[in-house]
Amino acid sequence: MSSPDRTDQGDHVDQADEADDRPADFRRTVLRLLRTLRPDLPRVVGVLVFGVIGLGLIIVIPALLGRATDTIVRGVRGDGVDFAAVTRILTLVGVLSAASWLSMVVQGRLIATTAQRLAFRLREQADVKLSRLPLRYFDTRPRGEVLSRATNDIDNLSQTVQQTSFRILGSFINFFGSLVMLLLISPVMAVIVLVTLPLSLWLTKTIGKRSQPQFARQWATSGRLNGHVEEMYTGHELVTAFGRREEAARTFAEHNDELRAASVRAEFTAGLLGPAMTFLGNVNFVLVVVVGAVRVSSGAMSIGDVQACIQYGMQVNQPVSTVAYLAGQIQSAVASAERVFQLLDAEEQEPDPAGPRVAGTVTGAVVFTDVSFRYHPDEPLIEGLSLTVRPGQTVAIVGPTGAGKTTLVNLLLRFYELDGGTISVDGVDIARMTRDELRGNIGMVLQDTWLFGGTIADNIRYGVPDASDEQVVATARAVHADHLIRTLPEGYRTVVDEDGDGLAAGERQLITIARAFLVRPSILVLDEAMSSVDTRTEVLVQKAMSSLREGRTSFVIAHRLSTIRDADVILVMERGSIVEQGGHRELLAADGAYARLYAAQFAEPVAG
Template identity: 45%
Template sequence: MTQSTPPRRSALPRLAARLRPQRSRLLLVVVLTIASVGTLVAGPWILGLATDVLLSGLIGRELPEIGGRDQAVADLRAQGHDRLADMLSTMNVTPTHGVDLDHLGRLLLLATAVFVLSAVFSWIQGFLMAGITQRTIHGLRRSVEEKMGRLPLRYFDRNPHGEILSRTTNDVDNINVALQEVLGQLPTAVLTVLGVLVVMFWISPLLAAVSLITVPLLMVALAVFGKRSKPHFTAQWEHTGHLTALAEETYSGHALMLAFGRRATVIESFGERNEKLRRASFYAQFFSGLILPAVLLIGNLNYVTIAVLGGYQVATGVVSLGSVQAFIQYSRRFTTPITQIAGQLGLIQSGLASAERVFEFLDAPEESTTTTTVTRTGKTAGRIELRNVSFRYEPGAPLIEDLTLDVAPGQKVAIVGPTGSGKTTLVNLLMRFYEIDDGQILLDGTDYRDLSRDEVRACFGMVLQETWLFGGTIRENIAYGRQDVSDEDVRAAARDAFVDDFVRTLPDGYDTVLDEDASSVSTGQKQLLTIARAFLADPDILILDEATSSVDTRTELMIQQAMTRLCAGRTSFVIAHRLSTVRDADTIVVIDAGRVTEQGSHVELLARRSFYHHLYNSQFAATS
């Protein structure tokens, strides 16, 4: 049954949900952030007090002792210097006394301690936040990997491999960068803005109100440019996936591309996709890049306004010079976090675009859950029955219709037929990579649908035409299906598959490391290694899908002898175009257009002089 794709949900709350298991650490981070911001906010205030102490000492040293500060203020007013009198009235001045160095020293020492504590708190917060981010991304990668195992084969058939790789690697890495940068600075930035704003209102409500005027302007700039950049970031990562898919296809099919003279076409296609990526990236970076200059301009205008109004208030005695000095520092600290957030907005938009792509992958329809009603125990006998099986990849396009087949335990069944007749599809159904639309498939009399997929697949071993070896040693590749085997077991399987001789000629023998493409061994040797893997796995039921198509005639004869031993006593399905591999089969099943048209032994089918007879003669008449 085809499942509909769920609607795309917002990535932000889903990312927040991913952080929920780290809430205890996040709470500690918030506490440390408050402590860091609190000490950081206290610093300018202490420096302002130090400035007042210094200025008061310098002015007090010039005042006569008689009459004190009040008399000096009165004299200045009498002389018409009202602003100087107002400024002097706000100072704690002691006539004839200079700078109180002890008090000044204590204030400076306190300021130093406050800034050091702020740095320590900030360092611990960054350390914890890095751990939170990496644990979250670790969980996200684990979810992606687990999702890969739950997706049906249909998903991988319909989506380019490069696009899937881009979502599971590039996009996850981009989320990691975004979380690391944003979570590391966003809490500090928000609390700094709030803390600084409180102190600014305490120092001068007027100056604080003026500073607040810039906030709506900043928000407008963030909203306008952020809205324009987000769709371009989404397009950027979509085009990155398309470009990665093309690069992966070009790399894997490089030889064919050159052989068929498609190099210019591929370069042109790459150029088109690369140009789309360049254009999307340019506009994404351009609009997000406009945010920071706009915020800096607004912040500088605010700074100039504060400096002018602050100077006027000092001159009129409303606030002290130290308070204005502190306020100017606070005004900078007020706009700096907003500037940081503005600078990170592009990164946030990019991270959210990647998150949407990753969550879209995680929301892809999975294989339907199997309700297991039977638990198998013991060894599988190997009886396979297909009763009126029908299947189609796409609705309205039947591929297999009313296919019936009964395979006895230990029987070797060869399946032949023209290209597109449904041979490989039958393998996919036997392995339960796809679910049938109608009919039944039974294993030892038990309906597939009453068994879990793992139980079904555990009974099978496969050797496919398209070899698959992973980056690792030859020993690890042979032992892929069974990790609890000895070196002698691996060598025995290699000898049975005629692999041992050529492996021993390698400098490191079974410890020879293969890269992901196994380019150090030939195509035929790759196939032999996969056959050795099947020998070692010792499955109850064996599927050989064009297993000898990549080896020479002499090696094919050797493999046939080995396969005869391997297939002895177990059910096996041999799918091949080369009829030399199926003449000794107990039963040959001819499939055409998804139906069994003939069934019997090699001799029986030749005697009927029908399709199989024609196919056999087309291959062997010239040499018989």
Template identity: 50%
Template sequence: MSNRKEPTRRQGVGFGPHGGMGAPVQKAKDFKGTLKRLIRYLAPYRFQLLTVLVAAILSTVFSILGPKILGMATTKIFEGLMEKFKGIPGAGIDFEYLFRILVLLAGLYLFSSLFMWIQQYVMAGVAQKTVYTLREEAKAKINTLPLKYFDSTTTGETLSRIVNDVDNISTTLQQSLTQFITSIVTIIGVIIMMLTISPVMTLILLVTLPLSAVITMVVAKKSQRYFVGQQKTLGQLSGHVEEMYTGHEVVKAFGHEKKAIEKFSAVNEELFQYGWKAQFLSGIIMPLMSFVGNLAYVLISIVGGIFVTKGFISVGDIQAFIQYSRQFTQPIAQTANIANIIQSTVASAERVFEFLDEEEQVPEAQEVKVLSFPKGRVSFEHVDFGYTADQLLIKDMNLDVEPGQTVAIVGPTGAGKTTLVNLLMRFYEINNGTIRIDGVDITELKRSDLHSLFGMVLQDTWLFHGSIADNISYGREDAAKEEVIEAAKAAHADHFIRTLPEGYDTILNEEATNISQGQKQLLTIARAILADPPILILDEATSSVDTRTEVHIQKAMNHLMKGRTSFVIAHRLSTIRDADVILVMNEGKVIEQGNHEALLAQNGFYAELYHSQFSEQKTDQSIG
């Protein structure tokens, strides 16, 4: 199974914080179906969503009324000044009227802000509850996925769906959805208010909209291919940097620094060319739209001036209309922006739903059995297994292992050694046959109970971020500190642990790179010793330690394996000579079975493997 973590890169989105204007939009394969499914997650919050809608409408309405009322104040000032200019007795500015207007405006904007706060507060709760549900479902899903999913899917891809895509949904629900509602209401409200002032000037403004749309589409289309190139080249650059960073010792050892720098410079230059062209083209959209908008303002000012001289509308209405016209273009741009964001969000939701719809492992039996005192008798009865139904890897396997026996599994790469162990742990489901432990079919046991019967030491070590003591006691969390130390001594790890600055309290980093590979292996062996399971699985458990330490470990493991059923996967045949049973596997079948002497006497496949390794060792010793 691959544990390699790959860097995750999210595609750019159309506008705003998710990406530059004109950037390529990640699209869903089934937009309608995914959107309907996402809406079902919002269904329990119908009342809250209705509250958000009402609050958005009221907030926007109160905000839209402002310019019209402010125009009334402007008209009143203009009329007062004109009357005073004409010398009308008692003429002047009606400050009492203006004060009432200002109080009314303050009230409108206050209520607008209040309802906007209600809208944001309620929507934040809905968004967080929705993504909380998604994360809970994703967490539960991980525990039900079979091992074959993790074999075929990188860790980075799974994390990207659970973290990045869910965060994208959260951001859209919390910010973009309310912004979208507000923008739509603003567009409708502003059009209505402009029509009440002057249908002719409203028509002039609306005529300029198609021109803005055409400019946006033409420029965005040209910039999109540069954004695609930018994303692709950015991925190449990130991959190159990660590769050179993780393998910097190899690069230095072979003197490839200059070549690596040249490649970086070439890809970086290509990224620069794509980047500045994409940003330049997307950056000129707003100036061009502003230019078209200013043309509209000029036309509106000219027509409005004529209408004022003719007495068709007041000066205040001209001021209000210009304010509305400026308010009108912003929500249109926001709506286009949010439309792209919603496309990306639905694509993210689709990726999350694809993960949630992954095939799950076979459910546990309705009535499970419990092994109160497991002895460790294992049997395979006519077992067939294949990753695909038409290509069986293991065919009609029969095997009986008595409690306390040590079973060694040997054979060439790809023979099915590790697969046999995965079937025993029920990481994979068999096609036909039965696997029993103490006479009980493993499908009749709870998976957690089944796994608790085994202690595993694998060739690929796994340690987590935490203290050395915590890592050793991972299999037995209630273990006392003295028991942890005894297990470490049995695994010959106590000495190196005590040489570390903090001893057993030394914190291992995420990849446990602050200790050597051999030391990692010793800790996993100590973990298995402390767990004290009835059945042991050792997959090349001493492959990462030196020969001298291997001898000590082998003695410790031999002591540990006494009275326990043990499955040992080995490539070095010299380490399994004392095994009770040696299974020789090739092409998924057990082709030979017996102890070391019996198999050598057969002079078959095992004897050929053993003698070839023995001759290689003699050759190495003579060369040394």
């Protein structure tokens, strides 16, 4: 439910964005990501097993090829080449290559399944989390930013896991396997190969530390850009009508430029690692070749062994280069993972009581007792408000913008928790009721109409999914929407989209009113529900409301005072307090705040 009575919360949004820009805790995020993979532990083990098998077979091949080379060299120097032996070696190499390929195929399938299951679980957790977050969380963040965490960041994470996990795992297996083979062939050559390793590790750590904060800023900026685009798309008509397209375009350009700059810094910093590793790898290659040539000339090694050492030396250095080239993707994924975990760790609304009090059949008696509430700790909004509403009463709430009208019903619906005092329904403190139990007895119609993609009939039965077609039609007739709906091409089966395109604002509002009335709640909340209804329709809906409100407690928030003249009690609110209450005639006679509002709204224009 929207809260137009809130004070500006831009400072809180800025604080949230600044938190997003903080450098990621790389190690902690990676460890948590690994724990998130726990449900797929058998698949992860399978990835490791098939990786070891597949790459282990590949690692043996250079040694076999070195043996083949030595066989050929000895044959050339002696009585002839033993082609049968060479053939056996090459056949074994072919078999090992085929077995390795098969293992890699199985491993690839396991990796793809694991990555997509990870994304599936994170989306599920995000969906559940979003349903548990308090309204305050959404009030302090752009919707596009929240959606970016639940969609773009999860997609980036899963794609990176799928694309890089095989190469990273392969790099580690290659490194240790090749190092073992080097030690078996020539410990001296193994030491030569490892000369540049400390420098490689130092460069990786140093450049990684500098690039990780840049990737965190990149994804935070991406979230802000998505938030702006989402706002401009949903408010396109207003942006155009008020001539703010140039300003919106400038704001987009600023966010877009900020994202470009952050992305360039992130990718450039991470990209420094690749060329550095390539240079060190070339230095290592030269050292191995030179030392190998010297050892061959002295008879300490065979040509085949040097050939194998060169290949193993490249395979030892290749993992470092591979990880270096993947550093950007890895750090980007970790930044996305941290943003997703921030969403999943966000403070949830207070849980429902363990032993909830059931109100039974709700009659609609509502009592506010010394209620206090503030959106910001240092800005009081409602202080010490008390109000008693008898069952079946219609309570109209009027007052200037920011008076606390919508906040009052938000508190009744437990969209926010009280800072002090109590609200009770039929004598039961709503804090001791489950939210579902409480809200199941309250029907709500907002000023901002919300329709989902589906038929009109489905939209009306949204609160009562098993309602029959006859009940849907009867409800539509009660609010005088039946004739309107039957004039549409498919009647009640007409499909509308989320924006209700094709329907006038008043027509959309009638459908939302029908949806609320079908629930047959004990308490009605009508927040400017008549604001989009034309004058003729207003008269019809007012009659329908009079009969449907009978026996139900109704809270009506209205700026059009003509719609609440027949209310049992009219509350006039200013700055979070009830300054007047009574009937329409009584308040007019009192010549107070209500009389001033009424006079301002219905005063005749003065001719100049």
